[in-house]
Amino acid sequence: MLNILTYGESILTEKANEITEFDQSLQRLIEEMHEAMQRDHGIGLAAPQVGTSKRLFIVGIDDEPLRVFINPHIVASSQETTELEEGCLSFPGLYFTVVRPLAVDIEAVDMHGKPFRISADGLLARVIQHEYDHLDGILFVDRVSPSKRKRALTHYGRMLKM
Numbered sequence: 001m002l003n004i005l006t007y008g009e010s011i012l013t014e015k016a017n018e019i020t021e022f023d024q025s026l027q028r029l030i031e032e033m034h035e036a037m038q039r040d041h042g043i044g045l046a047a048p049q050v051g052t053s054k055r056l057f058i059v060g061i062d063d064e065p066l067r068v069f070i071n072p073h074i075v076a077s078s079q080e081t082t083e084l085e086e087g088c089l090s091f092p093g094l095y096f097t098v099v100r101p102l103a104v105d106i107e108a109v110d111m112h113g114k115p116f117r118i119s120a121d122g123l124l125a126r127v128i129q130h131e132y133d134h135l136d137g138i139l140f141v142d143r144v145s146p147s148k149r150k151r152a153l154t155h156y157g158r159m160l161k162m
Contacts, residue, residue, distance in 0.1 A: 022113040044127040046134030057131035072108035077101035
């Protein structure tokens, strides 16, 4: 069973490595990530959050089928942005309003190595951007102003001591 790493683990701030092998171990990693995401009531999870430096994330919103993004690239973002509250499984209990593009186009490969491209908007676009950031070592608190970030990390530190 995979555990989700929390803020302070160095892998969360490092750029993840490209995936080159599409084998049973990758399939097993995806299944274990899905279990961990469901266990912690998330809607997205990136491989670095479970201690694996791989360019892989999954998205599971409501009753939709699980989406797997391997070696993804956001190829277009809308000019229009939206502000919504976000949380992160690596910052349990911490929520912040983050500004992100309303829509994105992303290219990736699936778990079998087959390339695909999708256009996403709304919640799916937001989750894709959030998880994509994890692959580049960017945390959602990095997307708020420096003063809000400082307050967030101070608050998070206090929460951990409780």
